[in-house]
Amino acid sequence: MSPEQLSLPLTVLLFGCGALVIAVAGSRLAAIADRLSDLTGLGEAVFGAVLLGATTSLPGTVVSITTALAGRADLAVGNAVGGIAAQTAFLVVADVVYRDANLEHAAASVTNLINGALLCALLALPLLAATAPEVAFFGVHPVSVVVLVLYVFGLKLASATNKAPGWTPVQTANTREDIPAEAQRSTRSAWRVWMHFLLLAAIVAVAGWVVGVSGIALVRHTGLSETLVGSLFTAVATSLPELVTAIAAVRQGALTLAVGGIIGGNTFDVLFLVFADVAYRESSIYHAISEQPLFIISLTLLLTAILLLGLIRRERSGVANIGFESVAVLVFYLAGLAILVRW
Numbered sequence: 001m002s003p004e005q006l007s008l009p010l011t012v013l014l015f016g017c018g019a020l021v022i023a024v025a026g027s028r029l030a031a032i033a034d035r036l037s038d039l040t041g042l043g044e045a046v047f048g049a050v051l052l053g054a055t056t057s058l059p060g061t062v063v064s065i066t067t068a069l070a071g072r073a074d075l076a077v078g079n080a081v082g083g084i085a086a087q088t089a090f091l092v093v094a095d096v097v098y099r100d101a102n103l104e105h106a107a108a109s110v111t112n113l114i115n116g117a118l119l120c121a122l123l124a125l126p127l128l129a130a131t132a133p134e135v136a137f138f139g140v141h142p143v144s145v146v147v148l149v150l151y152v153f154g155l156k157l158a159s160a161t162n163k164a165p166g167w168t169p170v171q172t173a174n175t176r177e178d179i180p181a182e183a184q185r186s187t188r189s190a191w192r193v194w195m196h197f198l199l200l201a202a203i204v205a206v207a208g209w210v211v212g213v214s215g216i217a218l219v220r221h222t223g224l225s226e227t228l229v230g231s232l233f234t235a236v237a238t239s240l241p242e243l244v245t246a247i248a249a250v251r252q253g254a255l256t257l258a259v260g261g262i263i264g265g266n267t268f269d270v271l272f273l274v275f276a277d278v279a280y281r282e283s284s285i286y287h288a289i290s291e292q293p294l295f296i297i298s299l300t301l302l303l304t305a306i307l308l309l310g311l312i313r314r315e316r317s318g319v320a321n322i323g324f325e326s327v328a329v330l331v332f333y334l335a336g337l338a339i340l341v342r343w
Contacts, residue, residue, distance in 0.1 A: 003070070003216035011217040018210035019237035022059050023244055025203045032197045055201045057083075057268045059208025059238035064272040066212035067230070068279035073288035075219060076280065078230025078296060079212075079238070080272030081123075085300040086235050087242045087262050087269075088307055089333040092326040094246040094258050102323040104310040107255035108170075111162045115263045116308040118154035122147055122270040123301045129286040130294055141284035144274040151271060170314075204241060211237050227292035228340055259311075266304070292343060299336040303329050 006014070060083045068076040095103040129143035136142075215234040219226055242265050249258035277285045310325025319327055 003213050003220065006214065006217040008217075008221045011214045011221060014210050015214040015218065015233070015237065018059075018207045018214065019240060021207040022204050022211070022238060023240040025200045025207070025241070028196075028200055032193060032200070036193055036197060055197070055204075055241075057242075057265050057272075058201055058205040059211060059241070060235070060269060061272055061275060062205055062208035063212035063215060063234050063238050064276045065279045066209060067216060067234075068276035068285060069281075070216055071280070071282060072216060072219070072226055073276075073280055073285050074226035074290055074293055075215065075230040075234070076276040077126075077273065077285065077289050077293040078227035079215070079234045080230075080269055080276060081126075081293065081296045081300050082227075082231025082235030083239045083272075084119075084123075084266045084269045085231070085296065085303055085333060085336070086239045087266055088300070088303045088329055090239065090243040090246055091259065091262050091307065092322065092330045093243065094250050094262075095322040095326045097247050098250045098255065102310075102315050102317055102326075103250070103255060103259065104307075104314060104323050104325060107259040108311075108314060109256050109260065110165045110168065111158045112256070112259050112263050113308065113311055114154065114158045114161055115260070115267055116304060116311060118150070118158070119263065119267045119270070119304050120301060120308070121154075122150060122267060123297055123304065125150070126270075126273055126286055127294065127297055127301075129284070130289060130297075134284070134287045136284040136287075139281055139283060140277050141286050143286065144277045144284075147270060147274050151267065154267065208238050225292060225340075225343070227290070227296065228343075231296050231340060232337060263307075292340065295340070296336070299332065302332060306332070 060079060064076045064080045067079065091103065098106065100106065125143050125147050129141050211234055215229055218224070218233060219229050222229070242262055245261055246258045249255070249261065273285070280288065282288060306325050306328045310323045313323075313325075315323040315325075317323075
């Protein structure tokens with residue numbers, strides 16, 4: 001299926017169907033992930049950051065690789081980083097859904113703080129690569145290797161902190177602690193849950209490829225910039241699992257999983273840039289992008305920093321019973337999109 005052969009009606013149909021499949025399949029991942037976090041004993045924050053975050057990011061991974069292979073650098077980077085910005089804004093929706101208190105107050109977790117700080121560091125590296133003198137080995141920038149190494153180090157650090165934290169958040173009446181439920185740890189039961197989880201992961205991956213192909217065709221038909229299509233259309237479509245799973249997790253009372261799934265998915269999404277850098281063959285992708293993707297990276301870094309401030313401050317309630325961080329994230333995200341549309 002070549003993007004050049006798709007008509008506009010077929011492009012819109014494929015894009016819509018792919019997004020719908022991603023949303024429906026993603027809606028089942030939260031309940032299964034919550035159960036697996038208990039079966040494995042990893043806890044909601046670590047499991048949400050590692051497996052749930054990576055799995056719900058599969059559609060975006062496929063889109064970034066597909067578009068990079070097609071030589072669409074701005075679209076690949078816009079999809080990767082635009083997805084992180086969209087998913088951070090999704091936490092605002094989850095915060096609104098949770099009415100007992102500010103979500104960032106109730107879902108107190110040192111692991112989520114570490115993952116948020118890790119995300120800031122990972123986002124800074126592509127900015128350094130794009131603005132530094134051009135260098136690449138076999139078409140891959142050394143920063144891509146650094147991103148991968150730092151990501152693995154961050155996961156180990158988060159896991160070690162989860163097992164033996166140096167300090168813990170203050171417990172309040174509104175804090176919802178992650179207490180693993182008693183689970184039947186039989187091999188047969190765990191195997192069936194894992195198979196269900198992997199099947200859904202495969203479905204969202206295929207749907208992500210469909211969204212990626214239709215996204216390339218959408219650029220051709222509409223004349224919109226690759227960064228705008230990537231940041232607004234393909235990024236939001238492939239990020240629907242994060243939105244659905246976050247809301248579902250909040251409704252199930254798995255608050256740490258909801259926040260950890262978003263932040264963990266965001267840290268994994270930075271690896272899209274590594275995959276895209278390898279797939280993009282003309283040169284290093286960091287030197288092929290325009291100013292618009294750099295703007296999105298900077299905006300996403302700002303949103304993550306604001307979220308971190310909210311996780312540390314832990315305001316109990318605010319405007320519409322959400323914290324100052326949710327209001328600020330929503331305002332800056334919408335303002336950033338408005339600037340990108342008028343660019």
